[in-house]
Amino acid sequence: MEHVEVVIIGGGQSGLASTHALVRAGLKPVVLEASDRAAGSWPRYYDSLTLFSPARFSALPGMQFGGDPDRYPHRDEVVAYLTAYADRLQADIRTGQRAIAVGADGAGFTVELEGGGQLSARAVVAASGSFGRPHRPDLPGLETFAGQVLHAADYRSPTPFAGQRVAVVGAGNSAVQIAAELALESRTSLATRAPVKFARQHLLGKDLHFWLTRTGLDTAPLGRLLKTPPAPPVLDNGRYRAALTARAPDHRPMFTRLTDDRVTWADGTTERLDALILATGYRPHLPYLAGIDGALNPAGHPHHRGGASPAHPGLEFVGLEWQRSLSSNTLRGVGRDAARAARRLAAHLARS
Known part of the structure; x- marks a missing residue:
């Protein structure tokens, strides 16, 4: 068994920010990334995805985006940025290494790898994000619906749906973006349980993220105060x-049932539906912690206080939605939480 100081599970934006922070704290982390490159879930997002924040507000600690700081980087630019960031860290990042189970023995942790192999570590950072656990809501008739069903995690472009009848479920940024581009090639409806809420992307000539930063709202530790964090509005x-x-797409209340290849809308009308796309978000993807008592609740969500496991000193979470603030699971904000985790781990390891 190989013995290391800290294992970081996940080599995307959260894992890379954690690596940067731990190295600055004088520690030597080993990063386990299941895919073939240190870019997290970004290579698998849909083709047209662009950031909601300008480049100047979208960088990890220690390395800015190149080019126009006021542009909104495309998915592929983010992938290139993260790859370059990983190379610049000159850290022990191991791609193609999936952690399948973590154990805790009081003195530290063991990490089992897919295909065999184990690491022992004095500390673990869970930074695997949520892309691997798409949320599929319990919609009536969904399991027996004969049309195509896919989550936004599997959607790439509108081309395969040209000429089809499509419904997109969800009221967030991805749902509205996907529905709008599908409507250019297919007859598309956006189905939501509540009205879509919009937020102006620019106020007084400045991007919204300028004001979030200037006012401190972006970094305010609201995550510990909110029992039910609000759903983010669509930036527009x-x-x-x-x-x-313009009804491109048209917006409808949530349908009441799916039957065979048909959908029944709230007004009682039914029609054939070729495809259903669920833009219904994600949940923390932490199956490797299921064997540690007190690490997760029955729904698979982590027990933590600002990212620290109260039950297991030395176990930290980075990149959770609303972990501490509005920006905790974003490129612009994850570095702050990673730095806090690194400080706690450095102190923990110094004591143990």
């Missing part, structure tokens, strides 16, 4: 509100 420069107004 007017394009998506105009698309819904």
Whole structure:
């Protein structure tokens, strides 16, 4: 068994930010990334995805985006940025290494790898994000629906749906973006349980993230105060509100049932539906912690206080939604939580 100081599970934005922070704290982490490159889930997002924040507000600690700081980077730019960031760290990042189980014995942790092999570590950072656990809501008739069903995690472009009848479920940024581009090639409806909420992307000539930073709202430790964090609004420069107004896509209340290859809408009308896309978010993907008592609740969500496991000193979480603040699981904000985790781990290891 190989013995190391700290194992970081996940080599995406959260794992890389954690690596940067731990190295600065004088520690030597080993990063386990299941895919073939240190870019996390970004290579698997849909083709047209762009960031909601400008480049100047979208960098990890220690390395800015190149080019125009006011542009909104495309998915592939983010992948290239993260790959370059990983190379610059010059850390022990091991791709193609999936952690399948973590054990705790009081003195430290053991990490089992897919295909065999084990590591022992004095500390573990769980930074595997949520892309591996797409949320599929319990919709009536979904399991027996004969049309195509896929989550936004598996959606790439509107081309395969050209000429089809499509419904997109969800009221967030991804749902509205995907529905709007599908409507260019297919007859598309956006189905939601509540009205879509929009937020202006620019205020007084500045991007919204300028004001979030200037006012401190982006970093305020609200995560520990909110029992039920609010759903984020759709950031819009007017394009998506105009698309819904023009019924491209049309916006409807959630359907009441799926039957065979048909959908029944809230007004009682039924029609054939070729495809259903669930843009219904994600949940923390932490199956490797299931064997540690007190690490997760029955729903698989982590027990933590600002990212630290109260039951297991030396176990930290980084990159959780609302871990501490509005920006905890974003490129612009994950570095702050990673730095806090690194400080706690450095102190823990110094004591043990």
